[in-house]
Amino acid sequence: MFDEKDMILEAKHVTRRFPASNNRTLVACNDVNLKLYKGKTLGLVGESGCGKSTFMRFLVSLDAPTEGEIFFHGKDITKMKGETLRQNRQKIQMVFQDPSGSFNPKMKIRDIICEPLMNFGRIKKSEKDAVAKKYLELVDLPADFANRYPHNMSGGQRQRIAIARAIVLEPEIVVMDEATCALDVSVQKTIIKLVVKLQKEKNIAIGFIAHDLGLIQSFAHQIAVMYLGNIVEVIPAEDLNARAMHPYTKALMGAIFDIHMDFSKKIASIESEAPSPLDVPDGCPFQDRCGHCTEICRQKRPLLAQMEPGHEVACHIFGKKGD
Amino acid sequence: MLEIKDVTISYKERPTVKDFSLSLKQGKICSIVGESGSGKTTVIRAVLGLLAGGGKVTKGDILFEGKSLLSNTKEQWRKLRGTDISMIFQDSGAMTNQTRIIGNQFVEYIRTHKNMTKKDAWDMGIQMLERMRLPSGDNIMKSYPFQLSGGMRQRVGIAMAMTFQPKLLLADEPTSALDVTTQAQIVRQMMELRDEYRTSIIVVTHNLGVAAYMADAIIVMKNGKIVDAGDREQILNHSQSDYTRNLLDAVPSLGGVRYV
Numbered sequence: 001m002f003d004e005k006d007m008i009l010e011a012k013h014v015t016r017r018f019p020a021s022n023n024r025t026l027v028a029c030n031d032v033n034l035k036l037y038k039g040k041t042l043g044l045v046g047e048s049g050c051g052k053s054t055f056m057r058f059l060v061s062l063d064a065p066t067e068g069e070i071f072f073h074g075k076d077i078t079k080m081k082g083e084t085l086r087q088n089r090q091k092i093q094m095v096f097q098d099p100s101g102s103f104n105p106k107m108k109i110r111d112i113i114c115e116p117l118m119n120f121g122r123i124k125k126s127e128k129d130a131v132a133k134k135y136l137e138l139v140d141l142p143a144d145f146a147n148r149y150p151h152n153m154s155g156g157q158r159q160r161i162a163i164a165r166a167i168v169l170e171p172e173i174v175v176m177d178e179a180t181c182a183l184d185v186s187v188q189k190t191i192i193k194l195v196v197k198l199q200k201e202k203n204i205a206i207g208f209i210a211h212d213l214g215l216i217q218s219f220a221h222q223i224a225v226m227y228l229g230n231i232v233e234v235i236p237a238e239d240l241n242a243r244a245m246h247p248y249t250k251a252l253m254g255a256i257f258d259i260h261m262d263f264s265k266k267i268a269s270i271e272s273e274a275p276s277p278l279d280v281p282d283g284c285p286f287q288d289r290c291g292h293c294t295e296i297c298r299q300k301r302p303l304l305a306q307m308e309p310g311h312e313v314a315c316h317i318f319g320k321k322g323d
Numbered sequence: 324m325l326e327i328k329d330v331t332i333s334y335k336e337r338p339t340v341k342d343f344s345l346s347l348k349q350g351k352i353c354s355i356v357g358e359s360g361s362g363k364t365t366v367i368r369a370v371l372g373l374l375a376g377g378g379k380v381t382k383g384d385i386l387f388e389g390k391s392l393l394s395n396t397k398e399q400w401r402k403l404r405g406t407d408i409s410m411i412f413q414d415s416g417a418m419t420n421q422t423r424i425i426g427n428q429f430v431e432y433i434r435t436h437k438n439m440t441k442k443d444a445w446d447m448g449i450q451m452l453e454r455m456r457l458p459s460g461d462n463i464m465k466s467y468p469f470q471l472s473g474g475m476r477q478r479v480g481i482a483m484a485m486t487f488q489p490k491l492l493l494a495d496e497p498t499s500a501l502d503v504t505t506q507a508q509i510v511r512q513m514m515e516l517r518d519e520y521r522t523s524i525i526v527v528t529h530n531l532g533v534a535a536y537m538a539d540a541i542i543v544m545k546n547g548k549i550v551d552a553g554d555r556e557q558i559l560n561h562s563q564s565d566y567t568r569n570l571l572d573a574v575p576s577l578g579g580v581r582y583v
C-alpha cells in the first residue's frame with residue numbers, strides 16, 4: 001500500500017540497552033524495524049514503558065541505539081556528528097506531550113516560533129514579525145498571539161504553538177510524543193484535524209506515539225503495536241478493526257471504553273500487569289498474559305511474519321514458526 | 324442518600340459552580356463529565372468539605388443521609404471522612420508520603436479511625452490489598468510508593484479508601500493517568516465494589532467512554548453549570564444539548580471517523 005520510493009526513513013534492527021543495577025540490562029527496544037513514508041503517519045502504540053518514546057527519540061537524535069541503523073534518505077543518522085547532525089536536525093522535528101513544559105516561559109510566542117529559524121540563520125530579525133504571523137495563521141491562531149507568553153494561553157493553543165514551532169523549518173518528519181493526551185477530547189479532535197491538514201499541505205511524514213488505539217486509528221496510515229520493546233504487529237490503520245490478529249493488539253482494543261460499546265458486556269482486560277522490562281521472559285514477551293500460550297511460545301521468540309502486504313504479526317499461532 | 328441542592332460554590336466571591344444539583348441513591352454510580360475547568364472537581368471536593376483556596380458554598384445545601392454537611396464541625400468531618408465518605412485521587416501515589424512505606428501509612432490511617440493494635444491494622448491492610456487483587460500484600464505494605472507502578476498505586480489508594488466500606492466513594496479522575504489495560508482493570512474493580520458493598524460512587528472524568536460504561540446517571544458540565552443530565556441512554560443517544568453531542572462526537576472510536 002505504500003510506495004517504496006516514498007520511503008524516507010528506515011530503522012533497521014534497532015536495539016537499545018540501558019545498563020541497570022546489579023549488572024542487569026534493560027532492553028528498551030529489541031530489533032525494531034520500521035519505515036516512515038512521505039506524507040504518511042505511523043502510529044506507535046503500547047503501554048507505558050514499552051519503549052515507544054525511546055524509539056522515537058532516536059529519530060530526532062536525542063539518543064542513539066546500542067545496535068542497528070536508522071537511514072534517512074540513505075544516510076545513517078545514528079552515526080552523524082557535529083555540524084552534519086546539527087544541519088540534519090532541521091529535517092526532523094518533534095512535538096512533546098506537555099505543551100507548557102516545552103517552552104521557555106519567558107519567551108514571547110513570536111520568539112518561540114522563530115527561534116529554530118534564527119538558529120539556522122534562515123531569517124533576519126526584521127522578518128520575525130511576518131514569519132510569526134504566517135505560522136500563527138497556519139495553525140489557526142490570531143496573529144496578535146505573537147506578543148503573548150505561553151502562560152497566557154490554553155493547553156490547546158499552546159499545543160498549536162508547539163506544532164507551529166515544529167514545522168517552521170519545513171521538516172520532512174515530525175515526531176509527536178503523545179501530543180494530544182494532555183488535552184480535552186474536543187480540543188484533541190481539533191488538533192488532530194489540524195495535524196492532518198498540515199500533513200496534506202506539506203507532505204510531512206509523522207511518527208505519532210499514543211496509547212489510545214481509538215485515537216490513532218482515526219488519522220494514522222500505519223499502526224505499529226509495541227510490547228516490552230518488541231514490535232508485535234504492524235497493520236494498515238484502516239484494517240485495524242477488522243483484521244488485527246495479535247492477541248496483545250486485541251487485548252488493547254478490548255480494553256477501550258467506547259461510547260458505542262455494548263454496556264451490558266463486561267469490559268475485557270488482561271488481569272496481570274506487564275512484566276518489568278528488566279526481566280523479559282525468553283520466548284514470546286507476551287506469553288504470561290496471553291490466553292493462547294503454548295509450549296513453543298515459552299521457548300522461541302516469534303518474529304514478524306507477513307500476513308498480507310503491509311500487515312505483519314509476530315505470533316506463533318499464525319502458522320509461521322518464527323523463522 | 325446524597326442530595327446536592329442548587330449549590331453555588333465560589334472562590335473569593337467569584338462563583339465557580341452555579342446551581343448544581345445532584346441526587347444519588349444507595350448503590351448507584353453517577354459520572355460527572357466536562358472539559359478542564361468546568362468545575363467537576365470543585366463539586367466533589369465540596370461534598371467532602373475540602374474546597375481549596377478559600378472556596379465556599381454560598382448557596383444551596385448538601386445533604387448526606389438527610390443531614391446537612393455544610394454545618395459540620397471539624398470533629399464531625401473527621402468522623403465522616405475516610406469512613407462514611409472516601410475519596411480516590413488521580414494519582415494515589417501523590418497523596419502518600421514518598422519517604423514512608425505504604426504499610427506505615429495504611430496502619431496510621433486505620434488506627435486514626437478505629438481502635439486496634441498495629442499488628443491487627445497491618446493484617447487488615449494486607450487483607451484489603453489482596454481484595455484489590457494485589458499479589459503479595461505483605462510485600463506491598465513494605466514498599467515505598469515510588470517502587471510501585473501507577474496501576475498498583477491506584478489500587479493501593481482504592482484499597483485504603485474502601486477499608487471502612489464507605490457509603491459514598493468520590494473518585495476524581497481515577498484512571499486518567501493509567502494505560503488502557505490498567506484502566507479497564509481499575510474500572511472493573513470499582514464496579515465490583517459497588518456490587519459487593521452497595522457503595523454509591525461519583526466519578527469525575529473527562530473520558531466519556533469510562534463515564535458511560537460505569538454510570539447509571541451522567542451529568543455534563545460546562546463553565547460551572549450543568550448543561551445536560553440524565554441516564555446513560557438519554558445522554559448518549561437522545562441528548563438535546565448541542566454541547567453534549569459535540570463532546571460525544573469528539574470521542575475517538577474504533578472503526579469510527581477517519582480523518583485521512
